[in-house]
Amino acid sequence: MTKRLVIPGELVTEERKKLGSHVFVREGKIYSDSMGLVNDEADFASVVPLEGKYMPQQNDVIIGVITAERFAGYSVDINSFYPSFVSKKELREVLKPGSIISAKIMKVNELNEVELGSIRLFFGGEIIQVSPVKIPRVIGKEGSMLNILRDGTGSNIIVGRNGRLWVKGGNTDLLRKGILKIDREAHLDNLTNRISGFLNAENGNKKPVMAQDESLNGEGE
Amino acid sequence: MAKKKEEQVVYVDSKGKRLDGRKTDELRPIKITAGVIPRADGSAYLEWGQNKVFAAVYGPRECLPKHTASPYKSVIKFEYRMATFSVPDRKNPKPGRREVEISKVCGEALEKAIFVEKFPNTAIDITVEIIDSNAGSRIAALTAASVALADAGIPMRDMVCGTSVGKAGGKIIVDLDKNEEDAPDAVDIPVAMLPNSKEIVLLQLDGILSRKEWDEAYKLAEAAAAKVYEIQKEALKAKYAISKEDEVAPVKGVEG
Numbered sequence: 001m002t003k004r005l006v007i008p009g010e011l012v013t014e015e016r017k018k019l020g021s022h023v024f025v026r027e028g029k030i031y032s033d034s035m036g037l038v039n040d041e042a043d044f045a046s047v048v049p050l051e052g053k054y055m056p057q058q059n060d061v062i063i064g065v066i067t068a069e070r071f072a073g074y075s076v077d078i079n080s081f082y083p084s085f086v087s088k089k090e091l092r093e094v095l096k097p098g099s100i101i102s103a104k105i106m107k108v109n110e111l112n113e114v115e116l117g118s119i120r121l122f123f124g125g126e127i128i129q130v131s132p133v134k135i136p137r138v139i140g141k142e143g144s145m146l147n148i149l150r151d152g153t154g155s156n157i158i159v160g161r162n163g164r165l166w167v168k169g170g171n172t173d174l175l176r177k178g179i180l181k182i183d184r185e186a187h188l189d190n191l192t193n194r195i196s197g198f199l200n201a202e203n204g205n206k207k208p209v210m211a212q213d214e215s216l217n218g219e220g221e
Numbered sequence: 222m223a224k225k226k227e228e229q230v231v232y233v234d235s236k237g238k239r240l241d242g243r244k245t246d247e248l249r250p251i252k253i254t255a256g257v258i259p260r261a262d263g264s265a266y267l268e269w270g271q272n273k274v275f276a277a278v279y280g281p282r283e284c285l286p287k288h289t290a291s292p293y294k295s296v297i298k299f300e301y302r303m304a305t306f307s308v309p310d311r312k313n314p315k316p317g318r319r320e321v322e323i324s325k326v327c328g329e330a331l332e333k334a335i336f337v338e339k340f341p342n343t344a345i346d347i348t349v350e351i352i353d354s355n356a357g358s359r360i361a362a363l364t365a366a367s368v369a370l371a372d373a374g375i376p377m378r379d380m381v382c383g384t385s386v387g388k389a390g391g392k393i394i395v396d397l398d399k400n401e402e403d404a405p406d407a408v409d410i411p412v413a414m415l416p417n418s419k420e421i422v423l424l425q426l427d428g429i430l431s432r433k434e435w436d437e438a439y440k441l442a443e444a445a446a447a448k449v450y451e452i453q454k455e456a457l458k459a460k461y462a463i464s465k466e467d468e469v470a471p472v473k474g475v476e477g
Contacts, residue, residue: 009417
């Protein structure tokens with residue numbers, strides 16, 4: 001698997017390929033529109049971005065922070081372009097500025113404004129923020145990374161697509177370190193093994209998280 | 222009187238060397254670092270000869286005041302500022318005519334590169350602070366801002382790169398410094414372009430050039446801009462080369 005780092009305006013391919021995300025066509029050639037990684041063997045010409053804001057999508061579950069109370073509801077910071085709004089009609093709980101909720105995006109309009117539904121209030125816990133484009137790395141293939149994090153730290157983790165993670169219980173300091181590591185090394189190969197190795201080393205090999213392999217080269221102190 | 226001065230200073234000597242020892246088509250040394258400001262969405266620090274520039278990008282975010290927003294595109298709010306200590310005499314911190322103009326032209330240059338139509342009703346704030354200046358600071362600002370935009374992950378058609386070209390002592394030279402800019406017959410042309418499509422996004426001229434001189438100057442500018450592009454590319458890729466084990470990423474927390 002060869003991955004190539006490209007910057008905006010750099011050529012992705014001269015071949016005719018199906019267009020994936022973060023690419024555009026000029027004079028029959030495909031170029032990247034942001035900084036990211038290209039897999040040249042894939043059928044789609046697409047760039048996996050390394051930076052960027054959260055672009056709301058329907059059916060995403062996000063984690064929001066209440067910023068203010070209005071007459072009929074609350075405004076919610078959803079870590080996107082604009083704040084969103086939750087009506088008091090849909091809620092049984094009384095919220096305060098600083099309350100943390102999870103919500104599902106019911107509708108996105110052409111201005112990327114969102115309508116929120118199925119709101120749940122969180123009690124306690126803390127929030128870890130990562131770059132929204134790295135959320136797929138935090139989840140891993142079919143949740144593999146998330147399972148490793150859960151097993152390694154014993155924390156409850158709820159992932160919001162907007163780059164926020166709500167965590168409670170377990171070793172949250174270690175979890176924070178692990179997630180920072182994912183954020184930093186998201187563009188490198190073999191991330192899942194690196195992280196399981198890291199968590200193992202930090203836990204002092206008290207309980208093996210996963211079958212260890214050669215990628216465990218003494219990371220961490 | 223002007224003539225006497227011209228004879229005293231030799232801007233390009235017989236060996237083709239300039240006052241500071243550069244060749245006519247040689248740039249001042251450029252150093253770019255991406256991602257230097259943790260709280261910004263994207264940032265860059267640039268040293269171009271004596272010029273020192275910080276660029277920070279925030280957004281796309283809510284466009285305030287709301288009447289400035291456009292439902293068709295994201296509004297680019299470019300701010301070029303010079304620090305009071307960036308020039309030999311103290312600069313008044315109030316934005317002057319020159320800064321307002323540079324902010325406008327640089328913002329418009331970047332707007333050509335950014336996919337503004339992808340983010341309707343939002344603003345992209347770009348702030349550039351000139352810490353030290355020695356001619357060519359608007360191009361330095363634009364170069365740094367372009368790296369900061371890529372670092373922020375904002376979709377762009379291309380990077381924006383450029384140089385100034387011009388004439389001093391009757392010779393066409395690239396990347397004029399302050400001494401050369403003060404030559405009696407000086408012509409200074411900042412040029413910024415999209416390196417892949419060679420589209421010009423910024424071009425200003427003060428002074429007089431003949432058609433032939435212009436053709437020569439433009440050719441030099443194009444070659445020099447390509448060099449600047451390579452440096453930008455390296456700077457961005459260096460950020461992701463190999464992360465160091467001991468380096469700790471900035472912690473972004475949520476208050477409350």
